[in-house]
Amino acid sequence: MTSFLWGQMADPGRSAFEVGRGVIRNDEKHFTHFRNWRVAEHRGRIAGALNGYVIPEPANPAAPSPEVVRALNELKAMAAGTWYIAAAAIYPEHQGKGFGKSLLAEAESIARAAGKDRLTLMVGSFNARAHGLYRQTGFKEWDRRPFSAFPGSDEPGEWILMVKDLT
Incomplete structure (x- = not known):
């Protein structure tokens, strides 16, 4: 996206x-500025990364947005004030080795340090492996919206907003 x-x-x-x-x-x-990224390394090489930040309150909730991001913006508005994981990815050769769990644990620490008691993220219904990891690490489904396709996008499905209470 x-x-x-x-x-x-x-x-x-x-x-x-x-x-x-x-x-x-x-x-x-x-939000994609380099200060908002955390990197997982293995033997001096990047294994994956995570981008996150606190979602601000919407400045103008009624403002129109392009169709491709409308559902995401609706879900993000629900999560305003939470520490939000905007992107998380592990290179295929490093998946299943704990790097994702490690980055998620670091995200929890950052959220707590920022005074936030909720961690949120979005995952596509078509990404079963990531969805499973998030559920395994304590995230629960909060809401869903239909996925709007765009050039280069994944297969059709839904965006799933997930939340983890840190209290």
């Missing part, structure tokens, strides 16, 4: 990844 949105921001001749690199490196107000 993020690379699709970066592609929408790209000027002609500029790739989505160039836009993304610029945002991550330079836009301190954007």
Whole structure:
């Protein structure tokens, strides 16, 4: 999703990844800024990463949003004020080795340090493996919305908002 949105921001001749690199490196107000990332390493190499932040209260809840992000924005509005895991990924060769659980534990620590008592995330219904990991680590389903396809997207399904109480 993020690379699709970066592609929408790209000027002609500029790739989505160039836009993304610029945002991550330079836009301190954007949730994808590098300070919001945690990286898992194995033998000096990146095994995976997690991006998270506190979801702010919506500035204008009635503001229209593009169809591709409408369902996500509705779910994120429900989770306002929580520490939100926006992205989590482990390289395939490192999956099943505890790196995901380790990053989720770090996210809990960061949320608590920020004074938050809830951790939230979104997972696609088509991502059974991740959904299982989140349930195994204490997340529960909060709500769902239909997934709106976009160029390069996953198969049809639903976005699932999951929550973990940290109290």
